[in-house]
Amino acid sequence: MAEAVKTVKVTIDNITVDVPVGTTILQAARMIGGDVVPPAMCYYSKLQGSGGKCRTCLVEVSKGSEADPRPMPKLVASCRTGVMDGMEVKNMTSPKVEDARNGVVEFLLLNHPLDCPVCDQAGECHLQDLGYQHGKQGTRYEFKRRTFEKHDLGPYIQLHMTRCILCYRCVFTADQLTDKRSHGILSRGDHAEIATYIEKSLDNNFIGNVIDVCPVGALTDKTFRFKNRVWFTKPVNAHRECKCCSGKVTLWQRGEEVLRVTARKDQWGEVEEWICNECRFEKKKTTDWTIEGPTHVSRHSVISQGHYENTIKPKETFTAVHGGRNPQLLMDIHSVSEVNDPSIDLSQINGPATSDVYNHSTKQA
Amino acid sequence: MATKLLLAKAHVEGIRHFEVYRREGGYAAVEKALKMEPAAIVEEVKKSGLRGRGGAGFPAGMKWSFLAKPEGVPRYLVCNADESEPGTFKDRYLMEFLPHLLIEGLVVSSFALGSNRTYIYIRGEYAWIVGILEQAIAEAKQNGFLGKNILGSGFDCEIYVQRGAGAYICGEETALIESLEGKRGNPRIKPPFPAIKGLWDCPTVVNNVETLAAVVPIMNMGGEEYAKIGVGRSTGTKLISACGNINKPGVYEIDMTISVEEFIYSDEYCGGIANGKKLKACIPGGSSVPILPANLLLTTAKGEPRLMNYESLADGGFATGSMLGSGGFIVLDEDQCIVKNTLTLARFYRHESCGQCSPCREGTGWMEKILGKIESGKGAISDIDLLWDIQRKIEGNTICPLGDAAAWPVAAAIRHFRDEFEWHVNNPELCQTQNFGLAHYADPIHVPA
Amino acid sequence: MVKFSEDKLKEVQSMIDRYPEGKQKSALIPLLHLAQEEFGGWLSAETMDYVGSLLGIEPIEVYEVATFYSMYNLQPVGKHVFEVCHTGPCMLKGSDDIIGYIKSTLGIKVGETTADGMFTLKTVECLGACGYAPMMQMGIDYREHLTETKVDEIIAACRNKQ
Ligand SMILES: Cc1cc2nc3c(=O)[nH]c(=O)nc-3n(C[C@H](O)[C@H](O)[C@H](O)COP(=O)(O)O)c2cc1C
Ligand code: SF4
Ligand code: SF4
Ligand code: FES
Ligand code: FES
Numbered sequence: 004m005a006e007a008v009k010t011v012k013v014t015i016d017n018i019t020v021d022v023p024v025g026t027t028i029l030q031a032a033r034m035i036g037g038d039v040v041p042p043a044m045c046y047y048s049k050l051q052g053s054g055g056k057c058r059t060c061l062v063e064v065s066k067g068s069e070a071d072p073r074p075m076p077k078l079v080a081s082c083r084t085g086v087m088d089g090m091e092v093k094n095m096t097s098p099k100v101e102d103a104r105n106g107v108v109e110f111l112l113l114n115h116p117l118d119c120p121v122c123d124q125a126g127e128c129h130l131q132d133l134g135y136q137h138g139k140q141g142t143r144y145e146f147k148r149r150t151f152e153k154h155d156l157g158p159y160i161q162l163h164m165t166r167c168i169l170c171y172r173c174v175f176t177a178d179q180l181t182d183k184r185s186h187g188i189l190s191r192g193d194h195a196e197i198a199t200y201i202e203k204s205l206d207n208n209f210i211g212n213v214i215d216v217c218p219v220g221a222l223t224d225k226t227f228r229f230k231n232r233v234w235f236t237k238p239v240n241a242h243r244e245c246k247c248c249s250g251k252v253t254l255w256q257r258g259e260e261v262l263r264v265t266a267r268k269d270q271w272g273e274v275e276e277w278i279c280n281e282c283r284f285e286k287k288k289t290t291d292w293t294i295e296g297p298t299h300v301s302r303h304s305v306i307s308q309g310h311y312e313n314t315i316k317p318k319e320t321f322t323a324v325h326g327g328r329n330p331q332l333l334m335d336i337h338s339v340s341e342v343n344d345p346s347i348d349l350s351q352i353n354g355p356a357t358s359d360v361y362n363h364s365t366k367q368a
Numbered sequence: 369m370a371t372k373l374l375l376a377k378a379h380v381e382g383i384r385h386f387e388v389y390r391r392e393g394g395y396a397a398v399e400k401a402l403k404m405e406p407a408a409i410v411e412e413v414k415k416s417g418l419r420g421r422g423g424a425g426f427p428a429g430m431k432w433s434f435l436a437k438p439e440g441v442p443r444y445l446v447c448n449a450d451e452s453e454p455g456t457f458k459d460r461y462l463m464e465f466l467p468h469l470l471i472e473g474l475v476v477s478s479f480a481l482g483s484n485r486t487y488i489y490i491r492g493e494y495a496w497i498v499g500i501l502e503q504a505i506a507e508a509k510q511n512g513f514l515g516k517n518i519l520g521s522g523f524d525c526e527i528y529v530q531r532g533a534g535a536y537i538c539g540e541e542t543a544l545i546e547s548l549e550g551k552r553g554n555p556r557i558k559p560p561f562p563a564i565k566g567l568w569d570c571p572t573v574v575n576n577v578e579t580l581a582a583v584v585p586i587m588n589m590g591g592e593e594y595a596k597i598g599v600g601r602s603t604g605t606k607l608i609s610a611c612g613n614i615n616k617p618g619v620y621e622i623d624m625t626i627s628v629e630e631f632i633y634s635d636e637y638c639g640g641i642a643n644g645k646k647l648k649a650c651i652p653g654g655s656s657v658p659i660l661p662a663n664l665l666l667t668t669a670k671g672e673p674r675l676m677n678y679e680s681l682a683d684g685g686f687a688t689g690s691m692l693g694s695g696g697f698i699v700l701d702e703d704q705c706i707v708k709n710t711l712t713l714a715r716f717y718r719h720e721s722c723g724q725c726s727p728c729r730e731g732t733g734w735m736e737k738i739l740g741k742i743e744s745g746k747g748a749i750s751d752i753d754l755l756w757d758i759q760r761k762i763e764g765n766t767i768c769p770l771g772d773a774a775a776w777p778v779a780a781a782i783r784h785f786r787d788e789f790e791w792h793v794n795n796p797e798l799c800q801t802q803n804f805g806l807a808h809y810a811d812p813i814h815v816p817a
Numbered sequence: 818m819v820k821f822s823e824d825k826l827k828e829v830q831s832m833i834d835r836y837p838e839g840k841q842k843s844a845l846i847p848l849l850h851l852a853q854e855e856f857g858g859w860l861s862a863e864t865m866d867y868v869g870s871l872l873g874i875e876p877i878e879v880y881e882v883a884t885f886y887s888m889y890n891l892q893p894v895g896k897h898v899f900e901v902c903h904t905g906p907c908m909l910k911g912s913d914d915i916i917g918y919i920k921s922t923l924g925i926k927v928g929e930t931t932a933d934g935m936f937t938l939k940t941v942e943c944l945g946a947c948g949y950a951p952m953m954q955m956g957i958d959y960r961e962h963l964t965e966t967k968v969d970e971i972i973a974a975c976r977n978k979q
Contacts, residue, residue, distance in 0.1 A: 055557035056725050058765055077764040083557050106761030110730035143754060146737045169723065184874075187881040188723075191535070191552070193733045195723035198877055442837070454904045454943035485837070492850070492888045493944050495957035528835040533846050533886035536942070550845035550878075552885040568840055609948055611906045617948035655905055655943075696947070698906050712905045716942045722885075 011088035015039045015062075016096045028081035028092055029060055033271060040271075041094050042104075042133055044111070044218050045170035046082035047273055053175050054082035057168065058107045059133065063100050066091035078103055108137040114149040114193070115219075116165050123161075123227060124220030129272060130168065154199040159225050159284050160214060164196050167221035173197060173213040180209040180277060197221075208247050211283040215266045215274050226284050227263040236262055238298035243291055247279040253298050254289075261287045267298070370636070371597055373585040373605045374578070375621045378465045384500065386507035389468040395513050397587035401476040402521040409480035413583060415591030417603035422448055422539070422576030423654060423694040425678050428583075434563040435481055436571040444572045445483035446548065447474060447580055449490040449497075450532060450539035453773075454655035454716060455696025458607035459577035461619040463490075463497050466581070467504035471527065473580040475514060476587055478525045481573055485526055488577075489544050492533040501529050536720035540768050541574035542566075543722065554724050555768035578607050598624040602677035606695055608637075612650075613701035615639035624677035628652070629666050631676050632699065645701035648806050649785075652681055653693025655713050656773030658780030659706070660690050661809035671815035686780070702806035706788050707799075710781040711739040717774035728771040731762040735778055742789060745796035752789045756782055785809070819856050819867045829871060841872050845882055848872065849889060858898070859890035887941070895930040895937035897975045900954040901963075903940045906947035915951045915963050916940060922972065935975065 010021040013031050016039040022031045030048070032040045041062055046054030054060075060082045064075040069089030078100060081092070094100055112134055119125045151164040169188065174197065177186035185207075187198045214222050236255040243250045255263040264283045266274040286292065382388040389395070401409055414429030435443060447470070451459040463470055470488075478486045490498060505527050508514040516524045530548055532538050538547045542556035545567050566572025582604060586594045595603045602624040611617045614632065616639035622631065631637045632647065641647050647662045667673055669688035674680050681692045700709060718732035738755050741747045759775035759782075766772070782789060788804040821829060829848060836843040848868050849860060856864050860883050869879040883889045890898075899919060903912045916938075920926060923936050930937040946952040949961035960971060 055767060058725055058727055058767075061765060080557070080767075103761065103765050106758075107726055107765065110726045110734075110761070113730045113734060144734065146734075168726065169729065171724075185877050187877045188552070189880055189884040190723075191885045192718065192721040192723040193729050195729070198880065451945050452943060455906050455947050457945045457947055460945050491945065492846075492886070493954060496959075530835075530843075531847055531850060533850065534888035534941075535886050547846065548843060549840070550842035550872075550874075550882065552881050568837070611947035611950065612909045617950075619948070651905075698909070698947070700909060704909055708908065709905050712903065712908045716904050719887075719942050 011086055011090075013086040013088075013090045013092065015092045016094050022086060026086050028062060028064075028079070028084050028086055028090075029054075031086050032081065032092075032094065039094050041081045041100075042129070042136075043082055043271070044129055044133070044168060045172060047172050047175070047216055048271075049273060050172060050175040050179060050216070053170075053172060055080045057111065057170055059104060059111070061100060061103050061107070063093040063097040064090060065093055065097075105137045108133050109143070111168050112142065113144050114165070115168070116148060116163075118166075122163075122166065122220040123223040124166075124217075127272075128220060129218040149193065151196055156199060159211065159280070161223045161225045162197075162199065163221050163223070166219050167197055168219055169195055169197075170218055172216040172218065173222055176213050176216050177210060180212055181207040183207075186213075208279045208281070209277055211280045212266065212274065212277050214283075215268070218272075224263055224265075224283070226287070240267065240295040240298050241292035242295065243282065243286065243293060245279060245282055248282060249276045249278070250282060251276055252278055252282055252292075254292060254294070256289070259289055261289055261292070370621065370626070371605055371623045372621050373594075373597075374462065374466070374469065374581055374607065375619075378461075383465065384467055384504070386468060386504070386511055389466075390511070394468055395472055395508075395511075397472055397584045398475045398479075398513055399519065401479055401587055402519050402523060406480045406482060409476065409587070412591035413480070413586055416582075416586045416594040417591075417598075417601060418579065418582055418586060418594070419601070419603075419678065420576055421578035421582070421606065421695070423453065423656075425692065428575060428579050431563070431575070432481060432573060434561075435573055436564045437482070438571070442484065442570050443482050444567045444570055445474070445478050445481050445486045446541075446544065446567060446572060446574045447486065447488040447577055448539060448541065448544060448574050449488050449494070449577045450536075450544060451494075451577070452491055452536035452539050452720075453694050453696055454713065455611055455651060455698040456609055456654050456694045457611075458609040458619050458695055460494060460497065461609070462577055462581055462607065463494075463501060467500050468508065469581050469584055470501070470577055471504050471508050471514070473583040474527055475508070475518065475525060477573075477575070477580050477583050478527075479518075479521075479523050483573075484524050485528070487548060487567075488527065488529045489538070489548055490529060490531055491538075492531050495531065498529050498531055505529070535722075536716075537722045537768075537770055540770065543768070544574060545572065552722070554722050555770075557767055599675070599677060600679055602679060602692075606676070606692070608676065608695045608697050610638050610697040610699065612697075612699035613642045613645060613704065614699045615642050622676055624675070626676050627666075627673045628676055628681075629673065631697075638697075638699065641699065641701050643701075645703060646806055646810060647699065648702045648704060648809055649700040649706065651690075651696070651698040651700075651777070652676075653691045654696035655698065655716065656776055657691040657693040658686055658689070658776055659700075659709075659784065660780070661784050662806075663810055663813045664688050664784070665690075667813060669813065669815075671813065686776070687783075690780070703803055705743075705803050706781050706785040707739065707743045707792050710777060711736065711743045713777045714739050714774065717770065717777075721770060721774070722768075725767045725771070727762045728766045728774065731758050731771075732774045734758055735774070739778070742792050743799075745792065745799050747789075747793045749790060749793050752782060752786065752793070819852075819861075819864050821851075821855060821871075825851065825855060833872070842874055842878070845872060845874070845879065846886070849879075849883055853889060857893065858896075859893050893930075896935050897955060898937045898939060900939045900941040900944075902942065902944050902946070902950070902952055902954075904943040904947075906943065907950040907952060910950035912951040915953075915965075915968065918965050918968055922968065936972070 015032050018035050041060040044057035044059045061078040062081045066072045068087030156162050188195055189198050214224050236257050238253045238255050241254045252264050253267050254261050266278045269275055377383050377392050410432045418428045419425040449459055474486055535553045537543045538553040540555050543553040547553045562572040597604050605621050605623050607621055609619050620637050633640045649659050649661050650665045651659045668683045678692045681690050683689045714736040718736045721728045721732050723729045735758055738751050759778045762771045763775040791804050792799045832844040832847050833841045852864050852868050853860055865879040866876050869876050901916050923931055925931055927938055927940050946959055946961055951963045952961040
């Protein structure tokens with residue numbers, strides 16, 4: 004042992020990787036990629052202090068470390084737990100995790116409105132994805148869902164508080180990208196809600212990024228034209244000269260129209276580079292942009308970029324390490340829910356879509 | 369006669385004032401401690417076996433020895449006087465009657481830990497106690513036991529009282545620290561633990577009022593002598609706040625060898641069940657610990673008498689035991705409804721959830737709603753199973769132990785009183801006018817041969 | 818306009834002095850208590866902004882805290898606020914009856930204020946007086962071992978004080 008150990012070995016769902024000291028279990032899992040990666044609804048690698056809150060990323064630590072092999076008594080939040088040398092973690096191979104995660108998803112959906120048909124986030128909503136993977140048919144919750152007073156945040160950002168899962172990402176974003184604290188959480192417990200004072204920081208050029216970090220449809224882009232279902236739009240990478248940001252964005256187009264501008268996201272759904280309000284809200288003409296080509300939307304592949312440099316491809320095949328089970332496929336949402344029926348063209352609905360105007364009469368068969 | 373290490377002088381006239389407290393032997397522990405090495409004091413506390421009196425029972429000396437001591441960084445001692453666990457009102461009693469005992473304990477502990485600025489975080493509702501404590505602090509300062517260069521030792525220490533503003537969660541040590549920093553009481557995600565990164569990111573020890581007061585007798589008599597009182601790992605004396613349907617509610621100092629039965633029925637303590645009623649159930653350690661039916665409270669599942677200490681109350685695990693917890697002893701007589709009682713506790717935990725993590729934020733409200741439904745005679749049998757499933761999915765899956773604290777009372781009520789829940793479901797009208805009563809809950813338990 | 822008197826400002830300074838240099842935000846919770854006492858028993862947005870300005874922190878930092886803690890009133894309340902505990906131990910000792918009695922005596926529901934602005938009734942969770950139940954808090958005082966007669970006396974005393 005001449006050299007000081009700079010990496011540690013961690014085994015997640017029977018796959019072993021070497022990762023730098025200080026890596027969290029979630030980051031280590033992302034280095035492996037595929038199904039061993041726990042879902043993360045609140046953690047955001049680019050936001051300091053994020054994570055630990057939603058509890059979707061809970062995993063079982065069946066062996067603490069080489070030095071102290073005792074299992075951890077409780078499931079731990081993988082996004083906030085550092086790996087130790089020799090640690091063994093179970094994610095999808097743990098029935099306990101499966102059970103707890105089903106519970107967490109149920110909790111998150113408990114007060115969440117079932118308005119996916121009219122939600123701008125549908126199709127790119129992490130809660131929707133999770134719901135399909137872990138949710139049961141129907142809800143066991145028979146009480147009235149929580150409601151909040153409606154707030155208007157001005158011309159750019161739309162807030163639907165009932166959809167918020169209190170991941171705190173927007174709070175960290177506003178805090179870390181803007182120079183003045185102006186956004187936070189009010190009240191406590193099941194009444195907690197995000198503050199509506201974001202409008203006060205709308206003059207801040209980076210506040211629009213709260214839209215991209217929001218894992219659900221609580222904060223959406225008011226300038227998103229025609230409120231289209233995202234899967235009817237075509238994402239392309241584009242850029243422009245911008246004084247404030249990199250100007251590298253994803254354009255969501257239909258035909259020649261730019262319906263929406265967002266930051267580019269990596270396979271974990273995280274923004275690659277923050278973009279400014281001007282790029283996001285004001286540049287809605289194709290001529291504003293230099294198109295680079297279609298955005299590659301990949302979600303379950305091994306990445307080798309950003310700070311996940313030490314990615315090591317496991318030698319074992321997934322099927323082998325999962326005990327013969329096939330890896331789960333990315334689901335085609337159309338196949339599991341009528342709510343997302345592509346034959347329902349919500350762009351036909353005038354004005355802001357609400358559940359009142361949504362009904363099957365708009366369905367064009 | 370029981371040993372009284374903390375409350376022996378509680379009723380001496382004028383004991384709230386420095387002169388009387390001093391005349392009765394007060395501040396001797398400070399005089400002794402300041403002549404010792406801080407590490408030696410920590411050693412005495414370790415030897416005493418003193419366990420945290422705030423609820424978790426973590427050995428105090430061990431906690432102290434974990435405190436990081438980086439060069440040039442201040443360390444803090446924070447006294448947890450948030451006392452908000454239903455059934456618990458012992459710290460209030462101690463601070464109200466013996467403020468100088470706490471201040472004395474704080475000076476010794478601050479010296480042992482190297483804290484020059486020590487805070488007492490007191491729940492906001494105890495507003496009048498703030499005055500009592502501040503008066504005691506001022507007196508101690510005037511007499512050289514606090515402030516600059518205490519008794520010429522070169523040790524400086526200031527004690528400040530910080531008032532909370534209504535939030536049970538601020539009793540959790542990291543939420544308390546956040547609150548002390550002027551923020552919302554959201555518990556921090558651990559690690560790092562306060563011993564490494566606490567108040568203003570400096571190493572911090574948080575201890576309960578009673579724990580810190582107990583440092584005084586430990587100093588005076590020596591850790592080894594202190595450890596001789598009590599039994600096993602339950603050393604020393606413990607304050608129990610007794611309430612509910614008993615003849616003599618109040619705060620009692622017990623030595624942890626007495627039986628639960630003696631505690632409830634002896635005139636020295638609770639004086640029996642009020643109005644000649646019978647004992648139905650008891651929550652022995654503050655509202656979050658499992659409720660036990662009379663039979664399992666008085667004897668363990670093995671048929672042995674249960675004692676008022678950490679080990680005996682926990683005997684049998686959660687299947688048949690409970691916990692000493694914070695010492696909030698809540699007694700229910702035969703006329704009480706377990707469903708109603710559980711409902712008020714579920715409401716409490718829903719009300720007090722900070723809302724940071726989803727299982728607690730969403731689950732506590734859901735449990736309250738279902739319990740409300742059952743209590744009002746509108747429940748179904750499947751609701752009982754659903755409740756069980758919800759509490760199971762909260763427990764252990766949250767950021768801080770409030771999730772567990774919310775889950776345990778519901779779990780224990782269903783575990784031991786399921787037939788009462790079912791009776792509610794099956795008798796929707798009757799349950800609105802009548803109670804299930806004592807039923808079989810006091811029957812002697814059958815010990816398998 | 819909300820503004821502390823010179824005397825109160827001295828008190829504010831002494832509160833800030835309890836913390837190390839630069840940690841004046843810690844004084845927020847005590848300061849909000851003081852502001853609530855001084856400015857009509859509740860915290861208006863103006864009051865909160867004022868408190869923030871005294872500590873040099875952003876308004877949102879004050880709102881976050883003021884809405885978290887249950888002792889702060891974010892709406893005007895009556896002159897006398899009855900905060901009756903209804904958690905388990907108090908319930909076992911009849912707190913529901915006391916709440917019912919106050920409701921019928923004052924003719925208001927929980928959360929309401931009497932038309933004359935004299936009384937507000939609230940239910941609160943355990944106040945650490947379980948052994949002296951049923952109980953309620955009035956201002957900074959605890960009223961314990963409540964009975965209907967005691968409630969009558971308290972109400973009469975409040976009315977007489979006017
Ligand atoms: C939700 C919750 C509430 C708590 N409330 C209190 C309290 O009011 N007083 C207290 O001393 N400890 C309380 N605790 C325990 C503290 O977190 C901490 O363990 C204790 O102050 C440590 O002191 P001790 O070791 O002296 O007991 C609470 C814990 C939790 C999880
Ligand atoms: S609005 Fe969105 S980003 Fe903000 S806390 Fe809610 S869910 Fe998270
Ligand atoms: S368990 Fe409850 S109180 Fe604790 S952090 Fe989570 S939401 Fe807050
Ligand atoms: S992603 Fe880890 S707790 Fe939310
Ligand atoms: S339950 Fe009412 S004071 Fe504790």
